[in-house]
Amino acid sequence: MNDEGESGIISRRSWLNRLLCGLGASLIVNHRPSQAHAAEEEFASRETGPLIVRVTRPFDAETPVREFTSFLTPNHRFFVRSHFGPPPQEAVSEANWKLRVGGLVERSREFSLKDLRQMETVTITAVVQCSGNGRAFHCPKVPGVQWERGAVGNAQWTGVRLRDVLAQAGVRGDAHHVQFQGADRPVVDSVPLFVRSIPLEKALHTDTILAYEMNGRPLPLLHGAPLRAITPGWMADSCIKWLTNIIVREDEAKGYYMQTAYRVPAKPVEPGAPASGPSTPVEVMPVKSLLAAPQEGETVKLGPVTIQGVAWSGEGKVVKVEVSFDEGKTWESARLVGEDHLYAWRQWQFVWKAKTAGIFTLLCRATDAHGDVQPSTSPWNPSGFLWNGWDRVTVTVTA
Amino acid sequence: MTKARRTIIFSLVIGLMGLAVMAAAQEEDLGMVSAALAPRAEGLIIARCSVCHSADLIAQQRLPRARWGATVEKMKHWGAEISADEADLLVRYLSARYHPGAPDHLPPLDHELGKAEPLTQEPEASGPLVGVATRGADIFAHNCQACHGAGAIGGMGPKLVKNPILKHEDLFWETVLHGRGPMPAWGSALSQQDIADIHAWLLTR
Incomplete structure (x- = not known):
């Protein structure tokens, strides 16, 4: 029999992979939680505890998902991520800071913060999410900060349109990409700078802004003071913090963070395969929902339990959120509630009538206006980007 | 079946x-x-x-x-x-x-990091250590410069040229061996001779 082609081999291999991942998981389950684990759980159970720190230096931390019962994520609870940590305060002080716009423009321009404040002000409520949010759920594991659920937040961003800034410099006809660079620097000079670009079309979009305020307050240093790019609907790797240089170019930005990092394979790859072949930059956020309450491990009483969470999609609104109590065999529709903005997340609620005591796994999934449905697991990719698998919380119901 | x-x-x-x-x-x-x-x-x-x-x-x-x-x-x-x-x-x-x-x-590692084994084994002590400044320049460049800047003029870590700590040799050694604040302990990475060489070189700056 010769009908066992590539696909037969691949599916067997992926079966083995899944089996091994399952084994790993069972080993973890059997392992007694260490002291560190207990401490982390205690840490997480505080009512309005601090962020969950993933990396101490440079500081990377995610928001506990219980915070997502509120529409806007407060600045001091908003996840923090950067490659090199913030620049020195004096480098981004109002007196020293300048935004330089150059490259394929009619005239290079410099803007002070005061110049920007005199331009037309725009406020957009938008989800900002780390491309690697949920990386820890990819199987097999991939290198990088092991984000779980909270490297995301929803905030009100105020600033100026990038297109208005570019118009003052005059974009030339041969321009196709807009490159961003911030004031943050690596400890060692031999580490590549964090330089990225977005296509001109996205840069000129009326909703792409340079923000100097976050939730009505001056942008905090950890979130990119005094100015960061906000590319609504796109992952946060385009939302460059501590922005100082904009270069209009013909091609994509050069360097590690554009040409190697923040890319996914153009075609699906076998889980565990090394990065190779054509790839595309991480851009639009896939449809995703999170379950914010009840919390993982929580004990609830028999009777009505309000399940709530948030859902968003990069392009197009969320039109449906569903919950499941039987591992996704059947789904029931939740109610979309609260404010409704294009790039913000949508809050949702479901009143669950818990009729029997026991341990239950609650799942949620969202559907957007394009008909894209949140999958049970996301396609594996070598850097673990764009995770949007069903969200999952296990609770105990007591009589 | x-x-x-x-x-x-x-x-x-x-x-x-x-x-x-x-x-x-x-x-x-x-x-x-x-x-x-x-x-x-x-x-x-x-x-x-x-x-x-x-x-x-x-x-x-x-x-x-x-x-x-x-x-x-x-x-x-x-x-x-x-x-x-x-x-x-x-x-x-x-x-x-x-x-x-x-x-x-x-589970946590059994040993404490402070007791990490030196990367370079010490020769048996034979009299006081004498730092060699010319050697210190090179050791500094490979181990300290990333934080303290080229020529020890400061960077993410403090400036060490003419830093008062150089006059308090016990404090200098304590800091290098065991770390202080954001600075990691170097006791397991640098030999005693290396540290003496760096100290000697810093004094010439």
Whole structure:
């Protein structure tokens, strides 16, 4: 029999992979939680505890998902991520800071913060999410900060349109990409700078802004003071913090963070395969929902339990959120509630009538206006980007 | 039909059990390797990796050997001061302790980091150490410059040229050996002679 082609081999291999991942998981389950684990759980159970720190230096931390019962994520609870940590305060002080716009423009321009404040002000409520949010759920594991659920937040961003800034410099006809660079620097000079670009079309979009305020307050240093790019609907790797240089170019930005990092394979790859072949930059956020309450491990009483969470999609609104109590065999529709903005997340609620005591796994999934449905697991990719698998919380119901 | 199905299920179960036993045995071997290499490797991580990022970033990874190899290679390429021998040791240690099958929450390392084994063995003490400034310049460039800047004029770490601590040799040694604030302990990365050489060189600046 010769009908066992590539696909037969691949599916067997992926079966083995899944089996091994399952084994790993069972080993973890059997392992007694260490002291560190207990401490982390205690840490997480505080009512309005601090962020969950993933990396101490440079500081990377995610928001506990219980915070997502509120529409806007407060600045001091908003996840923090950067490659090199913030620049020195004096480098981004109002007196020293300048935004330089150059490259394929009619005239290079410099803007002070005061110049920007005199331009037309725009406020957009938008989800900002780390491309690697949920990386820890990819199987097999991939290198990088092991984000779980909270490297995301929803905030009100105020600033100026990038297109208005570019118009003052005059974009030339041969321009196709807009490159961003911030004031943050690596400890060692031999580490590549964090330089990225977005296509001109996205840069000129009326909703792409340079923000100097976050939730009505001056942008905090950890979130990119005094100015960061906000590319609504796109992952946060385009939302460059501590922005100082904009270069209009013909091609994509050069360097590690554009040409190697923040890319996914153009075609699906076998889980565990090394990065190779054509790839595309991480851009639009896939449809995703999170379950914010009840919390993982929580004990609830028999009777009505309000399940709530948030859902968003990069392009197009969320039109449906569903919950499941039987591992996704059947789904029931939740109610979309609260404010409704294009790039913000949508809050949702479901009143669950818990009729029997026991341990239950609650799942949620969202559907957007394009008909894209949140999958049970996301396609594996070598850097673990764009995770949007069903969200999952296990609770105990007591009589 | 049912008999055949039962046989298949039976052999699947046996196969799974076999895999689990193999995984457990492998786990034990890897545990032994990582425990043996830990004192030197943890010292290396403090000296070579934590210049740019804290060690918690490393401890949360669960990667196969090939990816650890690629990661260490990438860090060398980006300027981490890792020799070929050190890279080899690091990859062996990291892939033994932080492999894909390792539990999410590993038991803490048995030793304290302060007791990490020196990377360079000390010769028997024979009289007081005399620092050699010319040697110190090179050792500084490879170990301290990333934070304290070229020529020790300061960077992420404080300026050391004409720094008062140079006059308090006991404090200088204490800081270098055991770390202070954000500065990691270098006792496991630098020999006593290295530290004396750096001190001598700093005094000439």
